[in-house]
Amino acid sequence: MPVLQIIIGSTRPVRSGEPVAQWFADLARADGRFEVELVDLKEVGLPLLDEPTHPRLQQYTQPHTHRWSEIVSRADAYVFVHPEYNHGYNAALKNALDYLFLEWQGKPASFVSYGGVSGGLRAVQMLKQVVHPWACTPLPMPSWFPLSAP
Amino acid sequence: MISDGRFIPTTEITASAHAILDDLDSLVRLWLFNEGRPTLG
Numbered sequence: 222m223p224v225l226q227i228i229i230g231s232t233r234p235v236r237s238g239e240p241v242a243q244w245f246a247d248l249a250r251a252d253g254r255f256e257v258e259l260v261d262l263k264e265v266g267l268p269l270l271d272e273p274t275h276p277r278l279q280q281y282t283q284p285h286t287h288r289w290s291e292i293v294s295r296a297d298a299y300v301f302v303h304p305e306y307n308h309g310y311n312a313a314l315k316n317a318l319d320y321l322f323l324e325w326q327g328k329p330a331s332f333v334s335y336g337g338v339s340g341g342l343r344a345v346q347m348l349k350q351v352v353h354p355w356a357c358t359p360l361p362m363p364s365w366f367p368l369s370a371p
Numbered sequence: 372m373i374s375d376g377r378f379i380p381t382t383e384i385t386a387s388a389h390a391i392l393d394d395l396d397s398l399v400r401l402w403l404f405n406e407g408r409p410t411l412g
Binding site for chain 2: 245252329
């Protein structure tokens with residue numbers, strides 16, 4: 222069964238992303254077509270990118286990068302659950318994406334966004350561009366909804 | 372909305388989440404096929 226990772230992109234102490242991701246994970250498990258893993262960037266705890274070479278080379282020097290690479294490599298597809306900050310994606314998610322390259326490559330990805338009036342949709346549009354260099358396949362329609370919490 | 376730490380989706384949101392899973396299911400089969408791990412169905 223293909224592995225679907227639902228990645229909580231926000232690392233804030235109080236975040237809407239956690240219950241939203243939990244809801245989506247429960248829904249995906251009940252659906253039965255995927256083995257579902259919930260991945261929390263807060264628990265992964267990546268510092269700001271500190272690798273000296275391009276991730277395409279996979280010459281990782283830091284233990285946290287090796288761990289992150291192992292986690293992401295396990296999946297066949299991704300759903301990123303993320304907020305919108307200042308009309309864009311949040312820094313923690315972009316940082317986590319930038320750590321790796323080949324691990325994401327070619328796999329389908331989608332987005333579940335939240336926040337403000339836009340429901341995080343502007344962040345989704347930016348993230349679609351971010352994942353394109355990997356030839357990652359973003360789905361045309363994300364799920365998004367307005368929430369007033371962070 | 373979020374109540375007692377749980378996300379309560381609307382019908383429309385739940386429908387869009389199911390649509391995401393449907394699309395992912397199709398695309399992941401293509402990905403697995405390209406990786407030499409084809410699935411049935």
